[in-house]
Amino acid sequence: MAATLADLLPSWYVPMGGNLNDLKIYLVNHAPGILAGDANSGLKRCALEELQARTIPVTLKLGVGVKGVTPESLQFVETGEEELLHLDTGTTIWTAGTAVNPLLKTLKEQIPAEELDRHGQPLVTSTLQLPSFPEVFAAGDCVTVKDNPKPALAQIAYQQGAAIAKNLMAVHNGKPLVSPDPQLRGTLMKLGLNNGVANLFDRVRIQGKAGDLLRNATYLELLPTPLHNFKSTTQWLAEETIDRFHRPHAPTAQELKWAAMTPAQRQEYQGIRAIAIIAPLIFIVLLYLGFKTPERERAPFVPQPSPGMNR
Numbered sequence: 178m179a180a181t182l183a184d185l186l187p188s189w190y191v192p193m194g195g196n197l198n199d200l201k202i203y204l205v206n207h208a209p210g211i212l213a214g215d216a217n218s219g220l221k222r223c224a225l226e227e228l229q230a231r232t233i234p235v236t237l238k239l240g241v242g243v244k245g246v247t248p249e250s251l252q253f254v255e256t257g258e259e260e261l262l263h264l265d266t267g268t269t270i271w272t273a274g275t276a277v278n279p280l281l282k283t284l285k286e287q288i289p290a291e292e293l294d295r296h297g298q299p300l301v302t303s304t305l306q307l308p309s310f311p312e313v314f315a316a317g318d319c320v321t322v323k324d325n326p327k328p329a330l331a332q333i334a335y336q337q338g339a340a341i342a343k344n345l346m347a348v349h350n351g352k353p354l355v356s357p358d359p360q361l362r363g364t365l366m367k368l369g370l371n372n373g374v375a376n377l378f379d380r381v382r383i384q385g386k387a388g389d390l391l392r393n394a395t396y397l398e399l400l401p402t403p404l405h406n407f408k409s410t411t412q413w414l415a416e417e418t419i420d421r422f423h424r425p426h427a428p429t430a431q432e433l434k435w436a437a438m439t440p441a442q443r444q445e446y447q448g449i450r451a452i453a454i455i456a457p458l459i460f461i462v463l464l465y466l467g468f469k470t471p472e473r474e475r476a477p478f479v480p481q482p483s484p485g486m487n488r
Contacts, residue, residue: 178272179204180224183231184370202235203264204228205253209240220366220374223384227368238264246271278319294321303356305341314341325358333359365392 183202191197204211212221228235238253244261245252251264277297285297292300292308299307299315300323307313316337318329327333340357347354364376373389376382383391438446 178270179235180228180231180369180372181367183228183233183235184372187232197233200233202233203238203266204235205238205241205243205251205264207240207242209256211237211239220364220376223374223382224366224368227372227374231369243273281319296321304344304354305337305357306354314344316341327359328361330361332362336360365395367392 179202186200186202187197190200210221212224228237240256241253242256243251243253246269249265251266251269253262253264254260255262281298284299285293288299288307289309294300299320301307301315301320302311303322303324305314305316305320305322307315317334336359337357340355340359344354346352362377365373366376367373367389371386371389372384373392374382374384375388375391375395
């Protein structure tokens with residue numbers, strides 16, 4: 178989100194007459210780092226580099242706890258401090274993740290305390306059943322597999338959901354249940370406009386435009402129905418082929434640099450440019466005059482007779 182906004186906002190704001198220096202993007206995180214302890218931890222260095230390489234470098238505020246959000250500011254405290262600090266903001270986007278489903282809170286009275294994890298979520302068996310209620314199957318980010326915990330990711334939930342469907346059929350047919358072992362198939366991350374990274378099976382890393390295309394194609398294939406898949410795929414292909422030649426002009430790096438200058442800086446820049454253009458011309462003229470022989474120093478031209486003229 179932060180990387181994409183850092184590329185997108187200048188292309189909107191500068192053509193409207195805004196000053197690029199007015200735009201600031203902050204990434205606020207409670208942890209002392211980013212992507213720590215999750216499936217994307219291997220991409221931490223890549224993400225940090227890309228955040229600083231955007232049109233507007235993203236400023237990180239790490240190790241802080243958010244205490245309040247108002248239309249004009251963000252209120253926070255730094256780790257180990259009590260002083261309430263304020264960060265002036267125009268827009269705040271909350272991406273702090275999910276909370277425990279309210280339904281699970283109502284089940285605490287029915288599920289024994291030893292069958293809940295430290296977050297209050299139910300623990301399930303390897304076959305994704307509640308220990309005290311084996312007729313109940315559960316998966317995804319609302320439960321924790323007791324002996325084989327997995328990250329709360331959609332790709333894990335997809336695999337667990339397929340396993341539950343098979344186990345329901347097994348119960349119906351009187352067959353033994355299976356214990357799924359979902360595997361991470363890779364990580365996809367957007368790191369700016371037309372820029373992304375795809376970490377496939379934690380072995381192959383594809384970055385840049387190719388990584389972004391692979392990310393988009395993967396998400397399109399995961400849409401719930403073939404009709405949604407077809408509509409979204411055709412729209413995406415049209416945007417990447419036909420529409421890209423009819424999009425509004427995106428400012429170049431030189432235009433963005435010019436927009437960020439103050440009037441005094443622009444005047445100074447124009448003066449330097451003028452000197453840079455005129456100085457080589459003056460040098461060439463002086464060089465020409467220096468090598469040119471004055472008229473008075475030129476020897477008179479005397480035609481030489483040909484060998485046969487004296488005969």
